[in-house]
Every structure is written in C-alpha cells, then in structure tokens.
Amino acid sequence: MVAAIRATEWNWLLLFHLLFSFALVGGAITVVTTSFAAVRKAWPEQVPLLRAIAFRTNLLVVLPGFVGAHVFGSLLADREYPHHEPDWLSAGFAITDAALIVGGVLLTLLQFWVLRRTRAGSPGGWQAAVATYLPPFVLAALVSVIVLMAGKPIS
Amino acid sequence: MTKYDWLLLIHLLGAFCFLSGSIVAGILHAAATRRDRPSEVALLLGLVRPMVAVVGAGSIVVLVFGVWLARDAGYGVSDGWVVAAIALWAVSNALAGPAGKSLRQARELAERLAANGNHPSEELHRAVADRRALIFNYTSFLLLIVILVLMVFKPGS
Numbered sequence: 001m002v003a004a005i006r007a008t009e010w011n012w013l014l015l016f017h018l019l020f021s022f023a024l025v026g027g028a029i030t031v032v033t034t035s036f037a038a039v040r041k042a043w044p045e046q047v048p049l050l051r052a053i054a055f056r057t058n059l060l061v062v063l064p065g066f067v068g069a070h071v072f073g074s075l076l077a078d079r080e081y082p083h084h085e086p087d088w089l090s091a092g093f094a095i096t097d098a099a100l101i102v103g104g105v106l107l108t109l110l111q112f113w114v115l116r117r118t119r120a121g122s123p124g125g126w127q128a129a130v131a132t133y134l135p136p137f138v139l140a141a142l143v144s145v146i147v148l149m150a151g152k153p154i155s
Numbered sequence: 156m157t158k159y160d161w162l163l164l165i166h167l168l169g170a171f172c173f174l175s176g177s178i179v180a181g182i183l184h185a186a187a188t189r190r191d192r193p194s195e196v197a198l199l200l201g202l203v204r205p206m207v208a209v210v211g212a213g214s215i216v217v218l219v220f221g222v223w224l225a226r227d228a229g230y231g232v233s234d235g236w237v238v239a240a241i242a243l244w245a246v247s248n249a250l251a252g253p254a255g256k257s258l259r260q261a262r263e264l265a266e267r268l269a270a271n272g273n274h275p276s277e278e279l280h281r282a283v284a285d286r287r288a289l290i291f292n293y294t295s296f297l298l299l300i301v302i303l304v305l306m307v308f309k310p311g312s
Contacts (some may be wrong), residue, residue: 015307019300025171026178033179033202046198053186053199061182146171150164151156 010079017072024065025142028103030057032135038123039132047123048115054131055111063108066100092148095141103138107131159227166220172213174303177296180206184258184292188284191275193268196283200262207255218244221306235311240302247298250291257288 031054037043038050073096077089114131117123147153156164180203187199218241225237232238261282268276 011308015304018303018307022171022174022303023178026175026182029175029206030179030182033183033205037198037202043198046195049190049195049198053182057182061178143168146167147164150167151160153156153160 010076013072013076013079017069017076020065020068020072021146023061024069025139025146027057027061027065028135028139028142030054031062031107032139035132035135039128044123048118051111051115051118051123051131054135055108055115058104058108058111063104066096066104070096070100086152088148088152092145095145095148099138099141099145103135103141107134107138110134159224162220162224162227166217166224169213169216169218169220170303172209173217174213174299176206176210176213177299179203180210181292181296184283187261191280192273193265193276193279194273196279197262197265197269200258200265200283203258203262210251214244214248230309230312236305236309240305243298243302243305247295247302250295250298254288254291254295257282257285261285 034050034054034057038047038054043050070093073093077085077093081089110127110131114127117125117127183199183203183206187196190196190199221240222232222237225232225234230237261279264276264279264282268274268279
C-alpha cells in the first residue's frame with residue numbers, strides 16, 4: 001500500500017498540517033478538561049496534579065501543535081494561493097495568530113505561575129480563574145478555524 | 156457553502172473528535188501510568204470517560220460522512236483506498252474495544268482502592284500499564300494515522 005502512494009510535496013504539507021492540527025486540538029481539549037477538573041471542590045488534594053498536567057500539555061502539545069499547524073498551513077497556502085489569499089484563509093490565520101499568542105504563549109506562562117502558587121498552597125485567585133476559563137475560548141477559536149478551513153464560508 | 160463544503164466540514168469535525176479525542180485519552184492514560192496513589196489514577200482515568208463518547212461519536216460521523224463525501228466527490232466506494240480506509244477503521248475500532256474495557260477495569264479497581272485506604276498497589280500499577288491494552292491502543296491509533304495518510308494521498312485514484 002505504501003509503495004502505491006505517489007507522494008507530492010503538496011500532499012506531505014497537508015498531511016503534516018493535519019497531524020499538527022489534530023495534536024493541537026487534542027492538547028487544547030486536555031487543557032480544558034484538566035483545568036475545569038482542578039476547580040471542582042470534590043478533589044482539592046488533586047489540584048497540583050491537574051494543574052501540572054494542564055501546564056505540561058500546553059507546553060509540550062499545544063504550543064508545538066500551534067507552531068507546526070501554522071508553519072505547514074502557511075507553506076500550503078503559499079502553494080495553493082500564490083497570488084491572492086481568500087478571505088476565509090486570512091481570517092483563519094488571524095484567529096490562529098491570536099489564539100497562539102493568548103492560548104499558546106500567555107496561557108502557558110500563566111499556567112506555570114498558577115502551578116507554582118498551587119504548590120505553595122494558594123490554589124485560588126484570579127490567576128487560577130483565568131487559567132481555568134481561558135482554555136475553552138482558545139478551543140472555541142480553534143473550532144472556528146476548522147469551520148473556516150473546511151467550510152470556506154466567506155470567499 | 157456548497158454541499159461538498161458541508162460534507163467536508165462535518166467529516167472533518169468527526170475526524171477531530173475521533174483523532175483528537177484519542178489523543179486526550181492517551182495523554183490522561185499516560186499520566187495515570189505515572190501515578191501511584193489510587194485516588195489520582197481513578198481521577199485521571201475518570202476524566203477519560205467522557206472522551207470515550209466523543210471518540211465513539213466521531214468514529215461514526217467520520218465514516219458516514221466520509222463515504223457520503225467520497226461519493227459526492229466522484230470517488231467510488233469500491234475504490235481501493237476507500238475500501239482500505241474502511242477496513243482499517245473497523246480494525247482500529249475492534250482493537251480499541253478491549254483496550255477500553257481493560258482501562259475501565261483499572262479505573263474501577265483504582266476507585267475501590269481509593270475508598271479503602273488509598274494505598275499504592277502493585278495490582279493497580281499492572282492494571283493501568285497493562286501491556287496488551289497499551290499495544291492495542293497504540294496500534295489502534297497508528298491505524299488512524301494510516302487512514303489519514305490514505306485520505307490525503309488517495310493512492311490509486
């Protein structure tokens with residue numbers, strides 16, 4: 001089966017763009033799940049563990065996922081639309097850039113801060129609240145990008 | 156949006172539920188294998204539970220809308236790459252079933268141990284890191300990657 005595959009540069013770019021995108025969304029869902037579990041009152045002694053998983057997932061899965069999906073997406077766009085970028089693609093890149101800055105960089109730094117505070121005995125505060133309620137917005141931004149990329153609702 | 160765009164969008168959303176949901180389950184399972192306290196293992200494997208529904212729904216959506224999309228785009232359902240993808244989808248799901256059952260038993264054991272002193276247990280460690288379940292899970296995920304390769308390259312079309 002593998003021998004029958006006629007590889008083209010375009011297809012490899014699409015494959016890696018998709019692989020990084022799946023990892024990115026999987027990481028983002030993990031961050032949402034563990035962050036919300038960390039604020040449930042039923043498991044107060046598990047908060048450091050859940051905050052640590054959220055931080056490490058953002059650092060090791062979400063951030064590389066953002067970078068990989070963006071890089072391969074840009075290479076793909078350059079080949080498919082060399083002269084004029086359609087609006088849906090421009091909108092998709094703009095949302096991804098904003099999500100990368102907020103959800104990738106700022107959220108990772110905030111989660112590191114929250115993790116240190118939690119380990120020092122202060123699991124609450126506005127920092128923890130932002131680190132909990134920001135990830136769903138990042139995930140929603142990613143879903144909107146998927147809708148733009150697949151549905152191309154604007155020309 | 157055209158009919159093709161709608162079909163592709165729903166097919167892709169299903170694929171994200173299927174593949175990304177599997178990644179979530181993998182991350183939480185991997186974290187659980189590194190914990191000793193039953194309460195921590197029970198918590199992490201408990202968080203996997205909702206993902207099972209997401210992955211299951213995604214696997215159905217991706218198949219139904221994938222076949223519909225292939226027909227709409229002019230590919231035959233009997234084309235080699237479509238048949239291979241459907242066969243791999245079936246094998247992947249067949250492997251994920253027993254692996255999921257093994258994880259459920261590990262979670263139930265962790266919950267029992269957590270309620271009875273929460274002491275580390277070698278039996279729990281073996282159950283969470285069950286070699287057969289891990290092999291089934293990794294193979295199942297690898298098959299999903301092969302399906303993705305088939306979807307992108309469409310060999311023989």
